[in-house]
Amino acid sequence: MTDSAEKNAVIKRVLTHVILLIVAFIMIVPFAWMILTALKTNQESISVNPFYIFPHNGWHWENFKTVWKSYNFVILYKNTILMIFFRVVCAVLTATMAGYALGRLNFRGKKLVVSLILIQMMVPGQIFIIPQYLMVSKLNMLNTTFGLVFPGLVTAFGTYLLKVGYEGLPKDLEEAASIDGCNIGQRFLRILMPLTKSSMVSLGIFTAVFAFKDLMWPMIVCTNASTTTLSAGLAKMQGQYGSEYPTMMAAATLAVLPMVIIYVIFQKQFVEGIATSGGKL
Amino acid sequence: MERFRRLFASEKEKLKGRPWKEKLQYIWEYYHLWIIGIGFAVFMIIYLIWHFTTGIGENWISVAFPNAMTDMGNGSPFWEEYVEASGYDIREKNVDFNSSLYFDPTTLSGTANNYYQAFVAMIEAGTLDAVTLPRPQMEALGQSGRLLDLSSDETAGLFRKYEDRLVYSLPIDEEYSTEPVPVGIDVSDSILMTQYHIYDDSCVLGISEYSSHIDAVKEFLSWILEEDAA
Numbered sequence: 190m191t192d193s194a195e196k197n198a199v200i201k202r203v204l205t206h207v208i209l210l211i212v213a214f215i216m217i218v219p220f221a222w223m224i225l226t227a228l229k230t231n232q233e234s235i236s237v238n239p240f241y242i243f244p245h246n247g248w249h250w251e252n253f254k255t256v257w258k259s260y261n262f263v264i265l266y267k268n269t270i271l272m273i274f275f276r277v278v279c280a281v282l283t284a285t286m287a288g289y290a291l292g293r294l295n296f297r298g299k300k301l302v303v304s305l306i307l308i309q310m311m312v313p314g315q316i317f318i319i320p321q322y323l324m325v326s327k328l329n330m331l332n333t334t335f336g337l338v339f340p341g342l343v344t345a346f347g348t349y350l351l352k353v354g355y356e357g358l359p360k361d362l363e364e365a366a367s368i369d370g371c372n373i374g375q376r377f378l379r380i381l382m383p384l385t386k387s388s389m390v391s392l393g394i395f396t397a398v399f400a401f402k403d404l405m406w407p408m409i410v411c412t413n414a415s416t417t418t419l420s421a422g423l424a425k426m427q428g429q430y431g432s433e434y435p436t437m438m439a440a441a442t443l444a445v446l447p448m449v450i451i452y453v454i455f456q457k458q459f460v461e462g463i464a465t466s467g468g469k470l
Numbered sequence: 471m472e473r474f475r476r477l478f479a480s481e482k483e484k485l486k487g488r489p490w491k492e493k494l495q496y497i498w499e500y501y502h503l504w505i506i507g508i509g510f511a512v513f514m515i516i517y518l519i520w521h522f523t524t525g526i527g528e529n530w531i532s533v534a535f536p537n538a539m540t541d542m543g544n545g546s547p548f549w550e551e552y553v554e555a556s557g558y559d560i561r562e563k564n565v566d567f568n569s570s571l572y573f574d575p576t577t578l579s580g581t582a583n584n585y586y587q588a589f590v591a592m593i594e595a596g597t598l599d600a601v602t603l604p605r606p607q608m609e610a611l612g613q614s615g616r617l618l619d620l621s622s623d624e625t626a627g628l629f630r631k632y633e634d635r636l637v638y639s640l641p642i643d644e645e646y647s648t649e650p651v652p653v654g655i656d657v658s659d660s661i662l663m664t665q666y667h668i669y670d671d672s673c674v675l676g677i678s679e680y681s682s683h684i685d686a687v688k689e690f691l692s693w694i695l696e697e698d699a700a
Contacts, residue, residue, distance in 0.1 A: 329525030
């Protein structure tokens with residue numbers, strides 16, 4: 190390699206790193222600001238001096254204690270984790286089965302069903318809020334975990350994602366399994382389903398993140414403090430602690446903890462999931 | 471059915487004479503997906519039936535207090551005081567108060583949030599009976615046509631009784647009305663303001679267009695205005 194080519198490669202590498210560092214900085218700043226504000230006094234937090242980054246009057250860990258005492262975070266964590274768990278299980282289960290049926294089987298009305306799924310994906314989700322709310326209300330399921338899980342029981346996006354996943358698998362595999370004596374259930378469970386693991390993981394991650402971020406649905410169906418989730422609980426704090434930024438930020442820091450833990454544990458799957466589906470979380 | 475019977479008989483034959491531990495291991499090894507699936511389905515059926523039969527879906531009354539500066543929601547001192555005063559049996563139906571909504575109907579950007587969408591969903595679904603807001607915000611909300619016209623037949627009594635407290639609003643939809651319609655009752659002198667300081671300077675109560683508990687709203691109104699005490 191010539192000197193100039195080597196020089197160009199170094200410049201390119203440095204530039205890439207500089208850009209990545211800037212992007213990383215932009216991503217990290219809000220989180221750092223949130224955590225640092227949670228440890229400040231109220232006066233410090235509303236200081237307009239941009240260089241007033243770190244707390245000057247000591248680290249006020251008691252903000253976390255105040256929030257923990259005012260809001261029952263154990264219940265908020267429990268409700269959120271239950272909602273995420275059941276939504277992920279139900280979404281993956283139903284989408285896998287429906288995806289297999291739509292991707293591999295031939296039956297009358299299949300095209301119509303696929304069209305309906307696509308239509309459902311094209312319309313804004315808010316359209317379904319009122320009928321879903323009425324259904325949950327008529328089932329006497331307001332302020333219950335089922336009420337929270339209800340809109341995530343089935344997912345059009347997930348069904349389509351899995352359908353595409355199953356369509357991409359070679360037909361020979363299924364034929365070979367049939368020759369070996371596998372029935373339809375065995376072909377699905379033992380041969381094809383394990384091969385769509387990456388799509389299932391992607392769907393699970395998407396569902397978990399969307400469930401965690403979901404604000405409107407928990408706000409509508411769970412009006413009791415004992416049944417609400419972290420996002421809705423946090424929204425309530427916004428009103429109650431409207432001018433107390435350290436308390437609000439302490440609550441926000443506590444609220445993101447489960448997602449951070451999940452991310453640390455499933456980091457590899459998160460990256461693979463995004464790569465598989467080409468989606469943005 | 472015959473297939474299942476034959477399968478059951480052959481599996482029973484295979485397990486004959488084996489110790490319990492081995493039997494369980496064999497069943498789990500070959501049928502764990504079935505066990506999990508059936509277990510989950512049974513749990514869901516029992517859970518749904520139990521909630522459907524024992525859960526409380528209906529409300530005695532449902533009131534929203536958007537932008538409230540005090541907690542007026544379920545379980546708050548205000549809620550407890552009202553439940554006790556009204557005599558409603560909350561084991562039978564709910565008294566649902568919601569003060570976790572924050573939006574400003576006076577501006578377009580003030581309604582572009584999840585809180586307003588949640589509020590609209592509740593009002594359109596007909597589960598919300600009444601709403602309180604400061605006067606300018608209630609006038610703005612009244613323009614949307616989501617509040618009951620208090621001059622209608624079903625609220626004729628209220629219209630006459632609170633004539634001097636009525637708050638008017640001109641609907642955006644000209645087909646609905648080209649004249650201002652009464653959409654709220656000024657309750658700035660009620661306990662909401664004097665005792666609970668819910669808003670800064672004014673408080674107006676409006677009734678949802680789709681409310682099915684207008685009598686309960688009338689009683690609530692009487693109670694916050696301390697009319698019985700007077």
